[in-house]
Amino acid sequence: MKFFPGCMIHNRYPGIEKSLYYVFENLGISISPLNGSSCCPAPSITKSVSHDLWLEVGKRNIELADNDTIMTACNGCFTTLFEIAEKTGRGDVRHVAEFLYFDVGIDRIRRSITKRLPLRLAVHYGCHFFRPGEYKKFTSQERPNILDELVEAIGSQSVDYRYKMMCCGGGGGVRAGATEVSQDLLEIKLDAISDEDADAIVVICPLCLNQFDNGQKELENSRNKSYGVPVVHYIQLLAVAMGMEPELTGIQWHSISSTDLIEKLVKGEMVEE
Amino acid sequence: MDAELSKTLTRCMQCGTCIGSCFSGRVTALNTRKILMEYMAKGTPIEDHDALWFCVTCYACQERCPRGIPITDIILEARKDLARRKGLPGRLKNAFSYLEKHTAYVPGKEKNVEMRRELDLPVYHSQFDEKARKEVSEIVSRHLKEVIG
Numbered sequence: 001m002k003f004f005p006g007c008m009i010h011n012r013y014p015g016i017e018k019s020l021y022y023v024f025e026n027l028g029i030s031i032s033p034l035n036g037s038s039c040c041p042a043p044s045i046t047k048s049v050s051h052d053l054w055l056e057v058g059k060r061n062i063e064l065a066d067n068d069t070i071m072t073a074c075n076g077c078f079t080t081l082f083e084i085a086e087k088t089g090r091g092d093v094r095h096v097a098e099f100l101y102f103d104v105g106i107d108r109i110r111r112s113i114t115k116r117l118p119l120r121l122a123v124h125y126g127c128h129f130f131r132p133g134e135y136k137k138f139t140s141q142e143r144p145n146i147l148d149e150l151v152e153a154i155g156s157q158s159v160d161y162r163y164k165m166m167c168c169g170g171g172g173g174v175r176a177g178a179t180e181v182s183q184d185l186l187e188i189k190l191d192a193i194s195d196e197d198a199d200a201i202v203v204i205c206p207l208c209l210n211q212f213d214n215g216q217k218e219l220e221n222s223r224n225k226s227y228g229v230p231v232v233h234y235i236q237l238l239a240v241a242m243g244m245e246p247e248l249t250g251i252q253w254h255s256i257s258s259t260d261l262i263e264k265l266v267k268g269e270m271v272e273e
Numbered sequence: 274m275d276a277e278l279s280k281t282l283t284r285c286m287q288c289g290t291c292i293g294s295c296f297s298g299r300v301t302a303l304n305t306r307k308i309l310m311e312y313m314a315k316g317t318p319i320e321d322h323d324a325l326w327f328c329v330t331c332y333a334c335q336e337r338c339p340r341g342i343p344i345t346d347i348i349l350e351a352r353k354d355l356a357r358r359k360g361l362p363g364r365l366k367n368a369f370s371y372l373e374k375h376t377a378y379v380p381g382k383e384k385n386v387e388m389r390r391e392l393d394l395p396v397y398h399s400q401f402d403e404k405a406r407k408e409v410s411e412i413v414s415r416h417l418k419e420v421i422g
């Protein structure tokens with residue numbers, strides 16, 4: 001298998017990649033970097049300018065893998081490469097969340113962790129993980145449950161909250177192109193999450209991570225609202241539950257840091273043999 | 274607009290399900306049904322439709338449209354026309370120059386490379402591989418030239 005990092009994981013959140021390699025090694029699945037791969041390119045903003053540009057750069061990335069399975073951990077990369085693979089009939093593209101759920105399975109994940117993480121988590125799927133259904137046929141487009149089940153497999157609780165299926169406000173180039181709007185949406189989402197007193201927000205996409213994490217800092221500066229909810233990628237939690245040092249996940253580099261969460265991650269709850 | 278996409282517009286029955294599904298439409302002037310109607314009537318988004326840039330492309334509207342109209346895809350298509358006439362808004366302008374130059378919308382800086390080293394990870398994005406960077410940069414330039422001349 002080849003890991004496709006995309007810009008965000010390669011250049012901003014390397015801890016996601018580190019965590020993914022740890023998890024795959026633990027599961028006995030061999031994976032290596034897709035050398036020379038570029039920006040996927042990001043589906044919505046690229047298509048807003050040139051569909052052909054999107055297609056040609058995407059195809060190059062797929063061809064680099066030479067028919068090996070391409071593993072992604074970003075909803076944007078997944079969407080671009082998966083759609084192009086479907087359209088051209090070339091390439092096997094997966095998102096790590098659906099791969100863990102369907103190919104590894106909840107039971108095996110439950111058995112492979114060394115400590116449970118008894119956390120209250122607000123899960124956020126990210127729109128492009130499960131929509132449009134034209135391509136993403138593997139789950140419900142209204143109420144997906146893959147991430148909720150993955151979170152429960154590591155001993156955490158997935159708390160329900162208002163607007164769970166709403167966008168984080170980071171998609172479609174809105175974060176860069178219409179920052180106010182992006183912050184309005186993020187604020188609605190964070191207000192709803194903070195009502196539930198969650199230990200963290202769990203995402204499966206580095207763009208959502210960036211929007212929730214750096215976005216909280218921005219809301220603090222521009223609107224005087226402070227939430228202080230840390231944000232993590234699911235693979236970072238899974239790696240810790242499988243025994244990786246929390247520091248290697250890079251969460252100490254995220255904008256919103258919480259010693260409380262790090263303590264809980266370090267401690268966990270031992271799984272009896 | 275793409276002829277096949279524009280044909281789908283005629284199926285709209287003005288039920289409003291799309292607007293009802295749109296979170297962005299609640300906080301902005303984005304009104305999908307109106308955009309589609311105008312698109313149908315004039316074949317082009319009206320001049321000042323900056324609201325097109327408020328769509329987060331969540332695909333909720335497209336998923337729920339009872340007539341199977343690919344609304345989000347149409348919005349992306351409409352943006353192409355708008356971008357050609359009025360350019361890109363906000364920081365999106367920079368994004369494409371980064372893509373062309375660094376083959377990354379989010380280029381890595383020295384400090385990011387340092388983070389990778391700290392985690393003992395290789396540096397292999399095309400941005401850091403001169404042969405790959407040139408190859409991708411050439412593709413991007415060629416297409417952008419067609420768009421912005």
Ligand code: SF4
Binds near residue numbers: 342
């Ligand atoms: S949901 Fe579909 S049919 Fe209904 S108004 Fe919107 S585009 Fe038209």
Ligand code: SF4
Binds near residue numbers: 303
């Ligand atoms: S895809 Fe765009 S227009 Fe459709 S519901 Fe989402 S934000 Fe609204």
